[in-house]
Amino acid sequence: MEFTPAMTLSVIIFAAAYLLIVTEKIDRVIIALGGGVLMALTGLLDHENPYEAIDFNTLALLISMMVIVMITQRTGVFEFLAIKVVKLAKGEPWKVLVYLSFITAIASAFLDNVTTILLILPITLDVTKDLKIKPIPFVISQIFASNIGGTATLIGDPPNIMIGTKTGLSFMDFVINVAPIIVPILFVTIGAFLLVYKKYLHTKEENKKKVLLLNEYEAIKDKKLLTKCLIVLGLTILGFILHSVLNYPSSVVAMTGAVLLLLISGVNPERVFKEVEWKTIFFFAGLFMLVGGLERAGVLEVLAKSIVQQTNGDMFLLGMAVLWVSAIASAFVDNIPFTATMIPLIQEVGVLTGMDITPLWWALSLGACLGGNGTIIGASANVVASGMAEEAGYKITFGQYFKVCFPIMLITVAISTVYLVLRYLI
Template identity: 45%
Template sequence: MTVIAVVVFVIAYVLIATEWTHKLLAALGGAAVLLALGVTDAEHAFYSHETGVDWDVIFLLFGMMVIVGIVRRTGVFEYIAIWAAKRAKGSPLRVMILLTLITAVASALLDNVTTVLLIAPVTLLVCDRLGINPVPFLIAEVLASNIGGAATLIGDPPNIIIASRSGLTFNDFLVHMAPLVVIELIVFTLVLPWLFRGSFDVDPERVDGVMQLNEREAIENPRLLIKCGAVLLLVFAGFVGRAVVDIEPSVVALLGAGLLVLISGVETRHYMVSVEWQTLLFFAGLFIMVGALVKTGVIGSLAEQIGNVTEGRALLAVMLILVVSAVLSGIVDNIPYVATMSPVVLELTKGIPDPVQAEALWWSLAIGADFGGNATAVGASANVVVIGLALRAGHPISFWEFTRKGVVMTAITIIVAAPYLWLRYFLLS
């Protein structure tokens, strides 16, 4: 069964990467084969928290897609697009920097998936106004969202899993992860002109046209905007305070969507058209395939090898976890990877007498998984969501187009993170 799980996953991954067939067909086809051959079953695929579809992610996405669909009717995305373009004086590079920084900060306060759902429509609109290709901007924002989301406990789903296993608090993540994220964002901003070189040419006439626009005229329904704003504030409060109120993000999103549907009066067809069904089904298939790897012990075996190699040497363990997590989180979704790796890290911490160095193992896992999610188009949930939104808008992003940028940025962030871990937890501790 282990061999079958690996072979099916590899074939599906190759099909997704090469785009020989539609990624949805590859993901659902791979899941169907694993179910048909008995490698996994309905119990593990649909009901298991460790090896099945992560319904929290699916329904979080669904709820936020409905909310975004209703918010779009207000014209606020057009308002923000014009505002951003005017503040950047029409410069595509300044627009990219502005939008990526907004994305990174918002991803730390909310979560990266919710943030890209809100920012992507703005990006598509501002690029349309300027007459430039939105694909580089969307990719840059996804990279920024995964970096920014690493700063807090709620910013990236792997951090929540790590916190529950390790006992680390919201403040712990702020103190230990936020300083590194600030450094990474500075580096990211400096790298942007080089990483996306050739993407900043713009017609001066389009710039002049944008500068003459009045963003206030874009608001089509002020009353609906007020209602949307109130509901979004409640949803954001639910996300930020979920550790206190003990309510899952998916429930917060669904309650917010239901409330907004109830009070907005928007017809069903207007907001349901914003639901990316292909993206949701792709996630389901991917979760089932990765769950089969977890169920058959493939990911667990890989994780345990780290413990055998390090033999209680803290610095080696930290660096090995960092690199392996970055690599594997780019291949499989970082959520099931962290869920599998967390018990291994917990055992490794017991063999390290220095509490500061033992805690560094958790930070290396978080950094590797969060930043490693940038490596490929399927490494993190935000990546898949933006690629789906781009396809819907008529600007498809290929697996390799994303991965060429993502691998470079992952390598840079890991190279910056390694000395940070060494200096903070070993040299200066």
């Protein structure tokens, strides 16, 4: 396929928008929405429905979970958990980072990673506030942990859900084939962050003692509302786990939980909706339109097809190409449309060559999910977490995140490379 004028124009618009986001001269929400509008005005998106590129299921999931979290926050349960974690860690910041990272990773394997961030990050912000330390190292480590943990199972990350749906691979297939390498990757990642941020993981003894004297049970403000929130949250999590059996999208499950909690909580919906992070939601909308322009112009398809052609169907080269191109691409472009483009192409390779292409699904899963850690906009969890941190007064810049996280992301993909080669490709 030749590179058409439409492809060139879409790449120029996307690259210009991305450059402006990186330089941070203008608010990234304005840039993302502006780039999306340009994609529509230039005809790179459908004239009649330019908004078809927006993944409204993702937005509905985000808004619904934000509503559940905002109502739950009123009970004081996040403050309760924050004090519990600090006491378990005996007030040591580095232990707090380790414990919260592990909690985040485990939760992300059974929830989608965005939901986990929405639930865990308020605890993190409370803990760091009590210990009087900056939360940025903790937020970044949890972004990584959420994406790494989500890679381990069928339901933890959208690319895995898409792969499983299209190929018939089960929950246990992902646990058996992907989860084993996720455990060492998580340990290496946490160790890397402890080294990178060691000078920030200290606090005064008086702060530790002050926090250890706190009574976590006094933090609970509304026990009745807490009971209602926990019931709804439990049902919502159960819905996520069973969504393939129930045949409902995750967004419908989340929205059902949000509506039910609004109904039984007695909290004023207007107040809750004011607390939703609309800035993050609109940033996603613009980003989806930007990537949609690339996808509709055929840029992602050209990239995916070139991978197949350059490897000449050799399983080793194909596996390496799928893993590394998916990782690098997912750091800069949303991994959902990229995964959607790669799936039929990998299936076509299987038909043409007659090879067992199962290892390529694990390469795609690891590359797309882990690669999202590379930049602050590489995955949904990253954008949500950075938005929440900014709301709390701690802005994580693109450059600040990239400098630390892109190299660590490459290490995780390198570990995945060794795993794939030793287990599947030789």
